[in-house]
Amino acid sequence: MGLIRGMARTAVVAGTATAVSNRVSRRQADRWSQQDQQQYEAQQYQQQQAQQYAAPPPPPPAPVAAADDGPDMLEQLEKLIGLRDAGALSEAEFEVAKAKILAG
Template sequence: MPLRMGRVGRPGLLGAVARTAVIAGTATATSNAVDNRARRRNAEQQAYADQQMTAQQPAYAPPPPPPPPSARAPQPGGVDVVAELTKLSELHQAGALSDAEFASAKTKLLG
């Protein structure tokens, strides 16, 4: 009687489980390698973009804008604009000035 060296034909249950484990392990390793490579590439691109942004920024801070002229500062001739507008508004609310008179006085005062 001849000596059998092993199973001939399809693998048994253990062989199928082993093959599945090898295939799953290879797929996982490949997936992890692809993810790691993508992460490294994204990090390099971000570092390059940050470097380019730093290089494009001016080396000095721009001067601050000049302060707006104060509305409280008296105009030449010593007229306090805010005080005059307040008086006109009070007269208008009291009924001493009509809408047209108030508008024309305000326009005349503001120049």
């Protein structure tokens, strides 16, 4: 009977140790899970704050004058010269209008 009692005691001790070990492992896993969740939420909050207070994107660059503007400007100058030569514009008026065309 002593042998059976010894085996039974060993089984009880081993079973209790396993149960305690499993419980400790579950509690530790739960703590790590909570910490991971808190860290995730903190990161999400920081990202939201960064997006909220981020500077707006820079405006697109101004369009570059197309090559088609050259002949149009030339045509305007030719018309202006024609008006000056016809006497419709004085030399001063011609110079002012020419400066406006060249300035864009």
